[in-house]
Amino acid sequence: LKLLKRGLVYRREATVNWDPVDMTVLANEQVIDGRGWRSGAVVEKRKLTQWFLRITDYADDLIEGLKTLDRWPEKVRTMQENWIGRSQGLRLTWQFDAAPPQAKAAGVENGLEVYTTRPDTLYGASFLAIAPDHPLAEQLSSDPRVADFIKLCRAGGTSEAEIEGAEKLGLDTGLSVVHPFDPTWKLPVWIANFVLMDYGTGAIFGCPAHDQRDLDFARKYGLPVKPVVVPSDADPATFDVGAEAYVGPGKIFNSDFMDGMTVEQAKAAAVSRVESQDQGKGATVYRLRDWGVSRQRYWGCPIPIIHCEACGPVPVPDDQLPVVLPEDVSFDVPGNPLLRHPTWKNVKCPSCGGDAQRETDTLDTFVDSSWYFARFANPHASEPIDKAAADKWLGVEQYIGGVEHAVLHLLYARFITRALKDEGMLSVAEPFTGLFTQGMVTHETYKSVEGEWVEPDCIDFATESGVRIARVKTTGEQLVIGDIEKMSKSKKNVVAPEGIFETYGVDAARLFVMSDSPPERDVEWTNAGVEGAGRFVHRVWAEFDAQAEGPAPAFDDSDPAALDLRKATHKLIGPVTDSIERFRFNSGVAKLYEFLNVLKGHPAAGATPAVQAARAEALDVLARLINPFTPHLAEACWERLGKDGMVVDAEWPKADAALASDNEVTLPVQINGKRRAELVVAKGADSKAVEALALADASVSVHLAGLTVRKVIVVQDRIINIVAN
RNA sequence: GGGGACGUGGCGGAAUGGUAGACGCAGCGGCCUUAAAAGCCGCAGCCGCAAGGCGUGUGGGUUCGAGUCCCACCGUCCCUACCA
Numbered sequence: 001l002k003l004l005k006r007g008l009v010y011r012r013e014a015t016v017n018w019d020p021v022d023m024t025v026l027a028n029e030q031v032i033d034g035r036g037w038r039s040g041a042v043v044e045k046r047k048l049t050q051w052f053l054r055i056t057d058y059a060d061d062l063i064e065g066l067k068t069l070d071r072w073p074e075k076v077r078t079m080q081e082n083w084i085g086r087s088q089g090l091r092l093t094w095q096f097d098a099a100p101p102q103a104k105a106a107g108v109e110n111g112l113e114v115y116t117t118r119p120d121t122l123y124g125a126s127f128l129a130i131a132p133d134h135p136l137a138e139q140l141s142s143d144p145r146v147a148d149f150i151k152l153c154r155a156g157g158t159s160e161a162e163i164e165g166a167e168k169l170g171l172d173t174g175l176s177v178v179h180p181f182d183p184t185w186k187l188p189v190w191i192a193n194f195v196l197m198d199y200g201t202g203a204i205f206g207c208p209a210h211d212q213r214d215l216d217f218a219r220k221y222g223l224p225v226k227p228v229v230v231p232s233d234a235d236p237a238t239f240d241v242g243a244e245a246y247v248g249p250g251k252i253f254n255s256d257f258m259d260g261m262t263v264e265q266a267k268a269a270a271v272s273r274v275e276s277q278d279q280g281k282g283a284t285v286y287r288l289r290d291w292g293v294s295r296q297r298y299w300g301c302p303i304p305i306i307h308c309e310a311c312g313p314v315p316v317p318d319d320q321l322p323v324v325l326p327e328d329v330s331f332d333v334p335g336n337p338l339l340r341h342p343t344w345k346n347v348k349c350p351s352c353g354g355d356a357q358r359e360t361d362t363l364d365t366f367v368d369s370s371w372y373f374a375r376f377a378n379p380h381a382s383e384p385i386d387k388a389a390a391d392k393w394l395g396v397e398q399y400i401g402g403v404e405h406a407v408l409h410l411l412y413a414r415f416i417t418r419a420l421k422d423e424g425m426l427s428v429a430e431p432f433t434g435l436f437t438q439g440m441v442t443h444e445t446y447k448s449v450e451g452e453w454v455e456p457d458c459i460d461f462a463t464e465s466g467v468r469i470a471r472v473k474t475t476g477e478q479l480v481i482g483d484i485e486k487m488s489k490s491k492k493n494v495v496a497p498e499g500i501f502e503t504y505g506v507d508a509a510r511l512f513v514m515s516d517s518p519p520e521r522d523v524e525w526t527n528a529g530v531e532g533a534g535r536f537v538h539r540v541w542a543e544f545d546a547q548a549e550g551p552a553p554a555f556d557d558s559d560p561a562a563l564d565l566r567k568a569t570h571k572l573i574g575p576v577t578d579s580i581e582r583f584r585f586n587s588g589v590a591k592l593y594e595f596l597n598v599l600k601g602h603p604a605a606g607a608t609p610a611v612q613a614a615r616a617e618a619l620d621v622l623a624r625l626i627n628p629f630t631p632h633l634a635e636a637c638w639e640r641l642g643k644d645g646m647v648v649d650a651e652w653p654k655a656d657a658a659l660a661s662d663n664e665v666t667l668p669v670q671i672n673g674k675r676r677a678e679l680v681v682a683k684g685a686d687s688k689a690v691e692a693l694a695l696a697d698a699s700v701s702v703h704l705a706g707l708t709v710r711k712v713i714v715v716q717d718r719i720i721n722i723v724a725n
Numbered sequence: 726g727g728g729g730a731c732g733u734g735g736c737g738g739a740a741u742g743g744u745a746g747a748c749g750c751a752g753c754g755g756c757c758u759u760a761a762a763a764g765c766c767g768c769a770g771c772c773g774c775a776a777g778g779c780g781u782g783u784g785g786g787u788u789c790g791a792g793u794c795c796c797a798c799c800g801u802c803c804c805u806a807c808c809a
Contacts, residue, residue: 083805089809115809194807196807667744669744670744721743
């Protein structure tokens with residue numbers, strides 16, 4: 001209601017995707033190949049009065065704000081920028097040669113307004129085209145030819161393949177308009193199926209030479225094609241567009257006052273000429289539409305509005321908020337239970353006291369997810385948002401989610417956060433200052449010969465003559481092994497976690513997901529992989545279990561085996577810590593595996609006191625380092641060591657710098673970039689001395705035989721490269 | 726059509742411009758066992774008996790040195806779309 005008062009909420013009739021089986025509006029994302037994602041019914045276009053949030057008010061701000069999100073993936077920022085789709089151009093009205101009688105009813109008595117980003121090509125215009133649902137087209141549909149054509153256009157599907165292959169269709173209305181720069185030049189007005197009502201003005205001017213769609217259309221209907229931009233390396237006299245429109249940069253020609261200008265210069269010149277003639281104005285247009293939030297569903301936040309015949313839509317008074325959904329609803333028939341509930345919707349008008357009805361549409365779930373993080377700052381506050389708490393916690397420093405939310409949740413939340421900031425309820429404009437988009441868990445898919453998806457749990461696998469075979473456990477029916485896809489209920493390639501937890505444990509499952517791939521990438525779920533993680537869990541436990549109880553002996557670094565283990569321990573801390581901070585969990589896990597192998601090389605059985613001491617230290621560090629990866633195991637290990645409290649509360653280990661660094665390094669010696677020898681030298685050894693050592697090395701001199709050394713590059717503690725020929 | 730990402734062993738993947746293939750999976754060999762499983766120890770990019778050679782999609786370039794940087798191409802995946 002606060003957004004409503006701010007003018008950010010409005011109601012209008014809109015064309016929506018209507019699922020006739022589930023009897024609800026679907027978002028564009030929920031329409032797959034023209035069918036409802038759940039019902040599979042062919043989705044209809046329907047006009048419904050819907051509530052909208054004015055996200056377009058924030059279009060510029062949302063684009064500008066992207067520049068501040070330097071801890072967001074470039075990809076997501078690009079997607080949002082493209083989605084908002086700001087373009088700079090010109091709105092231009094073309095006067096009718098002779099206005100039709102329907103012009104007034106269509107609201108175009110002053111002419112047809114078009115939007116273009118290419119005013120520089122105005123002299124290449126050859127026709128005007130309006131969308132089939134443009135008001136003028138609708139007014140003209142008393143003509144059966146027009147009515148039939150509009151019907152034909154609507155029949156066209158919305159699926160990708162249909163749009164891809166769709167033929168350009170047009171109908172000449174017989175009307176004509178006058179060119180803004182030449183009163184003697186008349187252009188025909190067409191209705192065309194490729195013009196969209198909900199972008200720009202729903203009308204375009206066609207410039208076939210410099211737009212592929214216009215060219216296809218012009219070729220089909222025999223309309224003129226007049227080039228007005230020529231690439232700098234082409235001759236205007238012979239330049240021909242052929243079958244491909246020229247959309248690149250170049251010089252303007254055939255264009256009177258713009259001749260010789262660059263495309264950019266001509267755009268500016270055309271805009272100022274049109275503006276001086278008072279026929280149009282430079283304009284910014286966005287691809288972004290306002291956000292339709294009405295849903296004909298029960299499970300949603302009620303829209304706090306009461307509809308009164310006399311007063312229109314009236315906000316629910318504050319003291320009656322929140323509107324609570326009724327619980328005695330039935331889902332036995334499709335459609336919105338709120339609409340058929342016998343009493344819930346019937347209320348008195350807060351304004352006039354007369355009979356009125358509640359709004360039965362509910363809000364899109366994305367409305368709730370657009371501000372929950374502000375509520376989470378203090379979920380017990382009596383007000384929706386505790387501003388002091390929100391100020392303390394927001395913006396969210398590290399947000400994690402799938403990339404599928406790039407232009408849905410992540411855009412909506414940025415919009416609502418800005419609106420709440422303007423309302424004074426929040427102080428930040430950006431809800432999430434850091435974003436990490438994690439990958440999905442995927443699994444192989446299996447299909448029966450009839451094309452039915454089959455769950456992995458019902459399948460036995462075997463290898464027959466080198467080929468992997470999948471069969472249904474109960475019937476033995478052979479299955480087709482399909483692609484590895486995102487786990488989804490519809491494809492039945494979901495592996496229920498409970499079974500895995502029972503067999504391998506929660507820690508093994510968690511460890512596998514983290515160790516398999518970097519987290520931004522998809523993970524293919526495999527039983528073998530989880531087994532590997534399970535082995536690690538058991539091996540770690542075995543080491544703790546084998547450790548002698550009681551206080552550890554004192555360190556003795558003169559024992560080479562003990563020192564070896566202590567060094568490995570202290571060398572482990574840095575990389576594991578780093579891997580966590582950099583979200584490179586798979587590398588961190590690899591380090592832990594590596595360390596476990598070292599630890600196993602210093603077994604508890606028969607260990608010297610020095611090794612026992614080193615092991616005690618190693619286990620102490622290991623328990624803490626594995627805690628983020630395998631928390632349950634870590635606690636059990638911690639307890640086994642006889643430590644107080646929980647390892648989750650224990651301090652993160654710090655490496656002893658002296659033990660973590662070596663005083664000797666092994667340097668590869670390259671000759672002309674190929675490794676020929678290795679040299680062990682003191683860390684930080686002088687370059688000249690290292691060079692001398694390298695040149696004196698026996699295996700180096702073998703490879704240098706007959707060559708003259710031209711140059712020796714010594715990168716301290718890294719590498720030696722000898723250039724010789 | 727537009728935008729983005731990515732190409733490294735049989736597989737998942739490591740690698741601040743500095744020894745490519747860490748670690749794991751699958752595989753192979755051995756130990757243990759009456760036997761198997763588990764476990765433990767070892768081998769393992771490709772060609773070659775070896776010496777050695779070749780290797781990060783392809784072709785160029787920069788560099789003492791390129792998986793990494795630059796250019797072109799090929800391929801795969803994702804997003805988006807008759808957006809004027």
